[in-house]
Amino acid sequence: MMPEAVGIQIENLHKEFADKRVIENLNLNIEAGSFVSIVGPSGCGKSTLLRLIAGLETPSAGTLKKTSEKELNFSFVFQDPNLLAWRTVYENVRLPFELNDQLKKLPADKQDKRIVESLKKVHLDESQDLFPHQLSGGMKMRVSLARALVNSPRLLLMDEPFAALDESTRFEMQRELHSLWQKERMTVVFVTHSLFESTFLSERIIMLKGVGARVVLDQKLALPATREESLRTTEAFNKIVEGLSERLRA
Known part of the structure; x- marks a missing residue:
């Protein structure tokens, strides 16, 4: 039986670097099993928030609980x-499996099984003997995603993973990620600059702006659970993007 997804509770969170206030008095609740995108202009604290959730940074004050x-x-x-x-x-x-003490304890056959399963999830099982110089940008990102999946995470944190890809490859990766999330039902927190990307992928969008990572919008999206490519050209989809764009410019 798969472990439960991870929820996140953030209360009065503060983060400062030297004399720079990056996050101030942030309060958020991210439900277990949800797909949440964090959007906003450069420098608004999106990546810092993700690193705090991951434990790569320590809060200056406040609480962040999983x-x-x-x-x-x-x-x-x-x-x-x-x-x-x-x-x-x-x-x-x-x-x-070489870096994590818990994963090291798994027998070799179980490690191999997990690796093969992860590669199959991202459609790279027939490319496992290739080297990075033989891969396209999209294939490299699939490898990165497969590596993140071998420990069966119940919380997946993603910091603009598709930003460097061409549009066609980016769209393909978005569809595959959303499909994977629906199957695995892990919690996904996804940072992006793209309003189109966040709308296609997410159940909920949180927009940060200004000094202190102020939440200016927290919106659940009334879109189909399954995201087909045709969704991108619908009136409902584009109305959401337009509303997000107006809020970002305000």
Whole structure:
């Protein structure tokens, strides 16, 4: 039986770097199993918030709690795939088993099974012997995603993972990510600059602006649960994007 997804409760969160106030008095509740996008202009605190959730940064004040703190619950996908050039796709996805003390304890056959399953989820099982220089940008990002999935995360944090991809590849990755989220029902917190991307992927969009990462919009989206490509050209979709754009410019 799959473990429950992870919820996040944030109360009066503050984060400062030297004399720079990045996040001030932030309050959010992210439901377990939801797909939430964080949007806003550059420098508004989106990535800092994600790093605080991941435990890569420590709050200056306030509380940030997860409904489960199990060691293997979380994965982080960065904008850069960060693949090791001298390792194959399989060997890159295997990296968490070498770095994580809990994963190291798994028998070799179970490690192999998890790696193969993760590669199948991102449609790379037939490319496992290739090296990074033989991969397209989209394939490299799939490797990064597969590496994040080998520990069966119940919380997946993503910091603009598709920003560097061409539009066609980005659309394809968005569809695959949304489909994967529907199957796995992990909690996803996704940072992006793209209002179109956040609208296509998310159940809920949170917009941050200004000094202190002020929440200026927190909106649940009235869109179909399954996101087909045709959704991008519908009136409902474009009305949401238009409303987000107006709020961003306000």
